[in-house]
Amino acid sequence: MTEKLQKVLARAGKGSRREIETLISQGRVSVNGNVAHLGDRVTGNEPIRVDGHLVETQPEGEIICRVLAYHKPEGEVSTRKDPEGRPTVFDRLPKLQGSRWVAVGRLDVNTSGLLMFTTDGELANRLMHPRHEIDREYAVRVFGEVTEAMLQRLRKGVMLEDGMAKFDTIKYSGGEGMNHWFHVTLKEGRNREVRRLWESQEMQVSRLIRVRYGKIELPRNLPRGGWAEMPLDQVNYLRSEVGLTNEEQSKVDVHASDRYKQVAQIRKAVRKHNSRVKGDGAGTGAAAKKPAPTRPRSPSQRQKRKTRL
Structure with a gap:
């Protein structure tokens, strides 16, 4: 063949x-x-x-189809390399041998939340295609007074520069002052579509977080910049949604204790990555700080420490 x-x-x-x-x-x-x-x-x-x-x-x-859920922080770009030298969503992902991670769509640099990666390019392409109508849910904070007439227009559809667009659902989630949170869903992934829809009503988006893709939710215990590999049932849910056959193998250990251990390892990897990024710029300017001097211990303190050891 x-x-x-x-x-x-x-x-x-x-x-x-x-x-x-x-x-x-x-x-x-x-x-x-x-x-x-x-x-x-x-x-x-x-x-x-x-x-x-x-x-x-x-x-x-x-090839085993693998899928990662990544908690994208603001400030990362959804490309493999950035000419401006900004961090990318691929920087923290685990290394692969003989294959590569393919992003399922994109989130713009100022958007955070759930971004998925897979080793199966066909799965990624199908998940991104609008014909499969997989809904995405976003938590969005807008600044300004939101009227019922605005919400009706956003539900019915407004004309953007690349065609008609609308939210399938809009749910108010609270707020204070001029800041209001909404949860919105739509079945497309056009560039900056959520922001452009609100901007069409002269509303300013101050925070945007993707919290769900189909039935896959952003894991609550996943730190920003962390990733978690999806178990077989979630992988097969995504494959069935786009007409692909089920996988029979997975690299995920389903034991609960190991899953908790994985979360701890993810948090450690995120801290290590952040400290390395910060360390790359250390000592390069007048603002670079010197390490604080170590306070000398008295003889009695040294004796106590020796006893504890």
Whole structure:
């Protein structure tokens, strides 16, 4: 059985199918020592090289579909590399061998909350396609006076620069002063759609958090910048929603004690990552602080410490 060359290379973590098509058209991919062309099909057993480097490929049936739930903080961009040097959502993810994480959609730099990643590019593509109508829920804080007429327009639909858009549901969640929280749902993932809908009513969005994708909720115990791998039942729920067959294997240990241990490890990894990022800028300017001097211990204190040890 053969597959499209770009699909095999995407599964091996060499880029998206569109990126790989560009590599092929540039003559940077070879199969059996011959320059590849768009439309080529392979079995996966042939020697495939990208820029002269041999690619380790795996048959589709041997790949375990894995899905991560990531708690994206504000300030991270949803790209692999940023020309401005800003942190990306891929920086903290666990490393993979022979495959890569594919983001299921995007959240803009000022939006936080649930962002999913998977090793299955087909699953990611289907989850993002609007024909499957998977609803997304956001907690949004707006500044200003919200009227019933505004809410009716947002439910009925307003014309944006890229077409009609609306919220499927809008639920008031409280607030004080001029700040009001709402929970809204919609079945699309257009660029900045939630913000643009509120802005069409001359309302300013001051916080935006994605809290749910389909039936998958942002885990309450997941810290900002942390990730958790989904168990098999959640993976298969996502696959069934878009017409893919169920997975039979998972890399997640379902024992409760191990799950709690994983949360502790995630929190530790987040703290380590944050301290490393801060440490990269230490000592580079006049504002860099020197470590506080250690206060000397008296002989009696040293004796007490020795006794405790």
